[in-house]
Structure formats: C-alpha cells, structure tokens
Amino acid sequence: MILNKYNDFYNGNCYNAYELFGSFKKEKGVEFILNAPNAYKVEVITSFNNWASGFMMNKIDDRGVWYFFLDNINPIYSYKYRIFKDEYNYHDKIDPFAYYSELRPSNASVMYDIDLYKFSDDEFLKNVNNSEAINIYEIHINGFMRPEWKKFASYQDLKEHLIPYIKKMGFTHIELMPLFEHPFDGSWGYQVSSAFAVTSRYGTPYELMDFINECHLNDIKVILDVVYLHFVKDTFSLTNYDHKALFEYDDNYKMFSEWDTYYFNLKNPTVMSYLMSSAFFFAKKYHIDGFRFDAVSHFIFNKGNKNLGQNDEGINFIKRLNYALKTNFPNLLLIAEDSSDFPKVTEKVEYGGLGFDYKWDLGWMNDTLKYYSMDHEYRKYHHNLMTFSMAYFYNEKFILPFSHDEVVHSKNTIINKMFGNYEEKFALCKNLFTYMFTHPGKKLNFMGNEFAQFREFDEQKELDWFMLKYPKHDTFLRFFQDLSLTYKYFKSLNSNEYSYHNFKWIMVDNNSQSVFAYYRESDEDIIVTVLNMMPISYQKYKIGVPIMGEYVEIINSEKDIYGGCNMCNFNPIFAKKEENKLHNMDYSIEIDLANFSGIMFRVNK
Numbered sequence: 001m002i003l004n005k006y007n008d009f010y011n012g013n014c015y016n017a018y019e020l021f022g023s024f025k026k027e028k029g030v031e032f033i034l035n036a037p038n039a040y041k042v043e044v045i046t047s048f049n050n051w052a053s054g055f056m057m058n059k060i061d062d063r064g065v066w067y068f069f070l071d072n073i074n075p076i077y078s079y080k081y082r083i084f085k086d087e088y089n090y091h092d093k094i095d096p097f098a099y100y101s102e103l104r105p106s107n108a109s110v111m112y113d114i115d116l117y118k119f120s121d122d123e124f125l126k127n128v129n130n131s132e133a134i135n136i137y138e139i140h141i142n143g144f145m146r147p148e149w150k151k152f153a154s155y156q157d158l159k160e161h162l163i164p165y166i167k168k169m170g171f172t173h174i175e176l177m178p179l180f181e182h183p184f185d186g187s188w189g190y191q192v193s194s195a196f197a198v199t200s201r202y203g204t205p206y207e208l209m210d211f212i213n214e215c216h217l218n219d220i221k222v223i224l225d226v227v228y229l230h231f232v233k234d235t236f237s238l239t240n241y242d243h244k245a246l247f248e249y250d251d252n253y254k255m256f257s258e259w260d261t262y263y264f265n266l267k268n269p270t271v272m273s274y275l276m277s278s279a280f281f282f283a284k285k286y287h288i289d290g291f292r293f294d295a296v297s298h299f300i301f302n303k304g305n306k307n308l309g310q311n312d313e314g315i316n317f318i319k320r321l322n323y324a325l326k327t328n329f330p331n332l333l334l335i336a337e338d339s340s341d342f343p344k345v346t347e348k349v350e351y352g353g354l355g356f357d358y359k360w361d362l363g364w365m366n367d368t369l370k371y372y373s374m375d376h377e378y379r380k381y382h383h384n385l386m387t388f389s390m391a392y393f394y395n396e397k398f399i400l401p402f403s404h405d406e407v408v409h410s411k412n413t414i415i416n417k418m419f420g421n422y423e424e425k426f427a428l429c430k431n432l433f434t435y436m437f438t439h440p441g442k443k444l445n446f447m448g449n450e451f452a453q454f455r456e457f458d459e460q461k462e463l464d465w466f467m468l469k470y471p472k473h474d475t476f477l478r479f480f481q482d483l484s485l486t487y488k489y490f491k492s493l494n495s496n497e498y499s500y501h502n503f504k505w506i507m508v509d510n511n512s513q514s515v516f517a518y519y520r521e522s523d524e525d526i527i528v529t530v531l532n533m534m535p536i537s538y539q540k541y542k543i544g545v546p547i548m549g550e551y552v553e554i555i556n557s558e559k560d561i562y563g564g565c566n567m568c569n570f571n572p573i574f575a576k577k578e579e580n581k582l583h584n585m586d587y588s589i590e591i592d593l594a595n596f597s598g599i600m601f602r603v604n605k
Helices: 004-011 122-126 155-169 205-217 269-285 296-300 312-328 362-372 376-382 389-395 422-438 465-469 471-489
Strands: 022-026 029-035 041-046 058-061 065-071 078-084 090-093 135-139 173-176 221-226 290-293 333-336 358-360 398-402 442-446 503-507 515-521 525-532 538-545 550-556 576-582 585-593 598-604
Touching (some): 004 269, 029 078, 122 205, 135 155, 155 205, 155 471, 221 269, 269 312, 296 312, 312 333, 362 376, 362 389, 362 398, 362 422, 389 503, 422 471, 422 525, 422 598, 465 471, 515 538, 538 576, 585 598
Parallel strands (some): 135 442, 173 221, 221 290, 333 358, 398 442
Antiparallel strands (some): 058 065, 078 090, 503 515, 525 598, 538 585, 550 598, 576 585
C-alpha cells in the first residue's frame, strides 16, 4: 500500500515531516510512526511497561512507514524502537523525530506533547527589523553562568541572569551554541544525535520556549546554531538505523567526516526532508529568529576542500532549504559560518546565490588578530592586514566574528592574543573593539570577550565573573558596553554598511606611524574613527575630515573611566578649511592622540 500523505517526504520535498513521524498524543493514547524502509519488523519498547516487551508495529506504507497506537497512556514515558534485521537480530534506536530525550548518559526518546505552550510574542514578531544593528552575543549555556551546586545551567537561569545582562550591554541578539541532543558534553553540541530533540541538559522544550518568549518580550532575538552536516556514530542514534545506511552515505569515503562523525547523506530524499523539516520545526514551534549554519564550506566543497571539487548535493540542499525558509519565514536570519571563497553566499537563491543573509568574515578575523598579536615594531610592514578587508567587503554581506573558535584549543583568548605587557594588552584590546564596532558589518562576540577574560572557554565552568572585581576588567566591561550602545544608537554605524557610500578611508597608507583614520556616514551625521597602533602619543595630530562642522569626541578608549591615561579631546573641535586638501579631504581637525588609543568623533551634517 502507498499513502499519498508521505509522497513529499519520500520525494525530498517535505518541510513538515515532524507532523508525519514521531510520537503523538491522541485522545485515548499515543501513536508512534516511524520511517524504517529496510527493517524486517519493528517494535516499540517503552518505560510504560518497564521495557519488558515490545509492541509490534504495523507496516502501513510499502516504502517503510511503521505504525502503532498505544492505548490508555499519557505522553510522559521514555521509548525506543526495536528494529529487526531478521527474525532474531535487532538493535534499539532512538526516535529520529522525538522532541525530547532522557538526560545523558541515558538516551531513550521521551514522549512529549509539543503544542501546549502558548507564546505571547505576536507584537514582537510583527515588528522585526533585520536591516540595522545586529550585535550578537554567542553563548554556551552551561559556560555562561550557573550556581556551583548545579551540574547544568537551566533556561530559568538564563531568564534571570542573561536577559537583563543582554539589555544592559546593548546586544541585540543571543546566539545559542547547538541545542540538538548530543551524547558528549565536550562536543559543545556539534556532534548531534537528533535534529528535533533539544538537549535535556538545560530543561524541557517548554522551558526553552518560555526563555525565547521572554527574550522577545525584551526585544532580544534568538539565533540557533544548527548542525545539518553530520551526526554522531553512537549506535543508539541514527547510524545504520534500520540495519542499512539510512541517514549516512553507504560509501565509506563519503561517509566519514573529519570530526569522527558521519556525514548526512544529502543525496537521499528522505534525509533532505528530515533536515529541512527540522529547520521549519524550530522556526515554527520555537519562534527561533535565525539560524547559524555550521561548516558551510563542507556543503560547498567535498569535505570542505576546494581541491576535491564542488559538493553539488550540499549546494542543492542549502539552496532549497534557504529558499523555502525565506519564502515561509521572511524575517528569519540565515547566517553562514563559511571559510571558503565561494561567490554569492549571501545572494538570493533566485539570483544564483546560496540564499544566506550574512556570512562570517573569517578573513577579517584572521588578519585582524594576526595584526594585533604582532610586535608593534613590525606592524608597519603588515599595514595591509588592516586595510585588505575593505577591498572585498562589498562582495558579500558580512558579520565580523570573534567567536568561540578563537578562544579554545590553546589559541588564547582575545585579550591574551594582544601583543605586549599587561597594560598594553588592555589598551590594544580596547583599540581592537573600537575598530570592530566602527568597521562596516554586523558584530558577533563570544561570551567573556566583553570583559577581557584571560581563561580559555571550558564548557564545565562558568565565565570568570569574579574578574570584574579587578578594575582593569570592570572598566573594560564599561568600555565594551559604551561601544555596543554607541553602535546600536548611531545610524552611521549600523545601517547601509553594505553601501559604498557608507565608508571612506581618510588615512589608509600611514604605515610609518601605524595610524588609521576613516569615517562612516548617514543622512544625519558622520562618525570619524582614528586608531593609533603604536606606543607613541601625539598632540595636535592633524587629520583630514570630510565636512565643515563641530567634531565631538564620543568614544576614547584611553578615557580614565575605561582605565586609560585620560589623554582625550574634551572640547568640541572645529574643522578648518584646507587650501590644498589633507588626506584628500577639504577640511581638517587637530586632535590629541594617545598611544594605542581608538577614538570616535561625531559631526552633524
């Protein structure tokens, strides 16, 4: 028998497979529906009867749909599928479509009625604007903040501590590192065992929904880091699911990933339907505001290696998914973590692109951190590391990321990457973030960057909040907060940054002094940024400016309230007309420029 309701799933055109497969509460019990085309027979085993014996499922569609209805039971029990290879050989597997699971090291799926929670964020969803300030705070839930007596933080902890912190610090978005269920804490969620079940480490699906709802009521958007490329090899999960390769490739070369996991078989239509439905599920059921796709270069090239050729299956999957998501959820943010030079990643699918809204600028990140970690005596020979990003910036829509990848595996944290002694590290790090927040592009920072944490990220420990007792870290946090709020407030810094008219270099080739100057422009004002990369201070330092007017210093990284030397420009500076132009500008101002300082001046138009 062939049932039409499953046609789209088997053709790879299904976006609601979570409504076709899984466990569902009905009036007098729970029904179980599974796709296992290669199974000899299937049983449901459950904690309802202490796992004593299985309930035989019926094959209701010749393509592999199995069904069973369990009478007189509420959805509060754990279960697995016992999948037989023949009459005697079987293995027990989780439900790929389960919404919830037991806490590791247990791994059984949990019956869960996903539709009982009621959101109250309609007004927020009607007024979403993704064109202006995007300042993302990336967190690992267990590594942010939690009481010492707790093994895991909770969504309730996030409601209590994270939301007010995000508002105070001027962030606009929270990016949650992967929440799909995963067996190993140390994978940080990147080695998934399911594409629908949120990990039980931090609470229930309803508690996650409640956290997201509370974020929306506080005008905070939530981005979910998703892993649609690969999954764990653990036998309880998706591998060899019905005794054949159902989710993975059956070719050993294509199957294995560099992370000791299995690649999803994106050539299999049912896997396409499974993964696309996962994205729709989180957008629809959880009200997620955006997705950050992990390891996009591997979707583009085979095993992420350009020399191995283009991954046509991966590109097809990404295009189809992104097009469908933007069609059904126009305000959904789609972000690519992509290290390749593949073109049109952030172009619309209908115009030949991959359909992402933004792409991480990993080239900018690498060049910038390389420059700031360099002995200042050698910076004049590597001036291009700071200027190159604007040569390609308009090719894509970029996010500037200082993510978790930069503060792990003995790479040092952002503050520790800075060259110099203790004092110089803080001065340079403030300079760095002045550069980041005034450079065109949206922003992303991993938790701890904002108060210059020295210790690398450890998923078993909360952030070193005790460091805020020390003046250097406390004043750094205030500086970061003021930068964030300044970026969020001024249109010059947060809108139209993908237009050539928004950014202009003033001083781009002064490698002898290692001083940079540029400006950002809106209809209302102009903001001029000056960066001094050397341990040399200047008085009455002259720079060109674009218009006549009164230039007011709005940020100076060396102000005393930020732990600096307080060599600032406290009074407005009036621009003077230049007879022969300066730095190709018609006007100029003279400023005091402290060593390692980052300064922002604002002038009304």
